Amino acid sequence: MNNCTFIIMGATGDLAKRKLIPAIYNLIVKNKINKCAIVGVARSEQKSKALLNLSKPFIKRKEKSVLNKLEKAFHYISIDFNDFSEYKKIVHTLDEVEKKQGLSGNRLFYLATLPEQFDSITKHLSKSNLTKTKGWSRVVYEKPFGNDLKSAKKINKCIQRVFKEDQVYRVDHYLSKEIVENIVFIRFANTVFEPLWNRKYVDNVQIVLSEKLGVEKRGNFYDKTGALRDVVQNHLLQLLALTAMEEPERLSADNIRDEKARILKKVKTKDVLLGQYEQYTKESNVEKNSRTETFAALHLEINNTRWKGVPFFLKTGKKLEKNQVSILIQFKRPKCLLDPCPEATNRLEIRIQPDLGFAIELNAKSPGESKTMPVKMNFCHSCLFAANTPSAYETVLQAVINGDQSRFVRNDEIEYQWKAIDRIKSKKHNVHTYKQGSDGPKALEKFTKQHNMRWNV
Incomplete structure (x- = not known):
């Protein structure tokens, strides 16, 4: 019933x-x-x-x-x-x-x-x-499910002594957003994408979660947590896993989570840039000498056959210039048969916030000229389905009632995510100050040049 x-x-x-x-x-x-x-x-x-x-x-x-x-x-x-x-x-x-x-x-x-x-x-x-x-x-x-690998394992062991795994639902509410669920459908319900979804055709992947707000009334919690633990460990690594996973045997909870876990196990950190917005230490309940990061940019790689050598760039921060959550698949340049060669490359952008949808950017002929121009084919999810789109937590509760665990994170995924964060936290990184309302620290320019990339989201 x-x-x-x-x-x-x-x-x-x-x-x-x-x-x-x-x-x-x-x-x-x-x-x-x-x-x-x-x-x-x-x-x-x-x-x-x-x-x-x-x-x-x-x-x-x-x-x-x-x-x-x-x-x-x-x-x-x-x-x-x-x-x-x-x-x-x-x-x-x-x-x-x-x-x-x-x-x-x-x-x-x-x-x-x-x-x-x-x-x-x-x-x-x-x-x-x-x-x-x-x-x-x-x-x-x-969430948060622990604050490091040790605490997460302790919680998992406690749960496993009491409950069976099929009774346990660990929430990452981003996984219950309609457009995030669409990532799987975009890949596996369209033959146009899956053959290109690999190191042969993909130049890089960018996953961004930026916020205009600061820590607000969460100073005490946030100062002990920071951007890596608050956002990267869960939301961004889960979005990476969904984007990069192999095709599951079936679109069932266990099969999807098996494939995500395999990706998370293979994540390697290549570079880290951390920042803190100006006046952060004057926020309520924040330590005066705090070096907690409110910004993080990461260069990750996935050590498997499909993605070996493809950079995955993650970026998140508070007090940035805009609110945005999106994933960009940047494809490689095609063989040049034109003069001049196309400047833009094909890309697929999946917009999670604020304007749900996705867009494909292609090269087309510029009218009256023998050169190309980028054109965008856009799908606006909110325009078509806004009134009928359930909230993330509505979807969460409905899924639990239905016994559907596909939108929830399994214990091994949690632990692989914490392993990645603990490895970063075990090393000392400079925390660069950045202006409120900017796109991050000035050192971000050096980061992008060093990795021969440009943020397109």
Whole structure:
């Protein structure tokens, strides 16, 4: 039956307020779930209705009947996550709510908490028998999943003692964006691309995630984390793995994740450039002498037959000139049969934010002249599907309910990603200051010249 109980651990946080509760609302509106209960759990004392009201500004297209349904389904419990005895409150509430609302016992536990609490919550959920139910029981872990390889392995070992892998859903919400899922379809549903998707025809690959915002109110967290751990370890390396993976045997969760893991295992770091925006150390809850990076540009290579020698350039940063998330496949120059030779090369750009879609750039004849000019063939995803495109967290929750793990990260992927980051962090790198609103440190010019490339995204 298409019903379940959502148990949100960390229900007073921004993620629950801005993303999870609005996503559940949308699932109800679209009849994706027939019946549900929502049990919010956190430390602070709150009234259920007051907590739910904090989410309402983030709910679009409000319908009074659905809001009433959401209010009746919502319950809140205050507990100390580290105190096992308090989990009795959750047991009692779930038994009461599921019986009253005629739910089948399907339970979705969403850990929207700090990673330091994963270990304790996981053990207590199991010990209290909350995950033993007549329906299915699934647990969702929100990033960051550890802060290095050692901590990630510790969390994974704890989870493996308690849950089977098919019950575990590790979220990287970028994987649930519609256009990111499209990467697989662009490659494997179109014969025009796959034969060219290799070192013979690809000059380089560029993956960029840039933000205009700074650390905002996340100073305490971000200063201990930095761009490498916050963005590169998860979002960018997952986008790289999706872009570079071999064709899976089938488009199933295990097959896709097998191929991504094989790519992540083969990633080698060739060069690193780090930066920090001006005035970062004056941000709230940031150390005055902090050398935490808010910018990173990497040159990576994948040591396999398909990609050997092809540079993968990753770039991310805060307080940059624009908000952008995109992937660019830069193809090699064709054999020159014209005079003058074409200046532009073919490229495929996959735009993830802000304007979803993809574009192919080709060379065509310039009217009235014997030379070429670049022309762009553009697909605007948001123009065609905007109203029907679910939010990333709507897709996350629906996938967990359906038992579809293809959009989630497996334990071995997590560990390969941390290995790559730990190798970078083990070496000393200069952290270059850059102006807010720029495209990064001045040293980026040297980086691009050294690698004979130009950022085209």
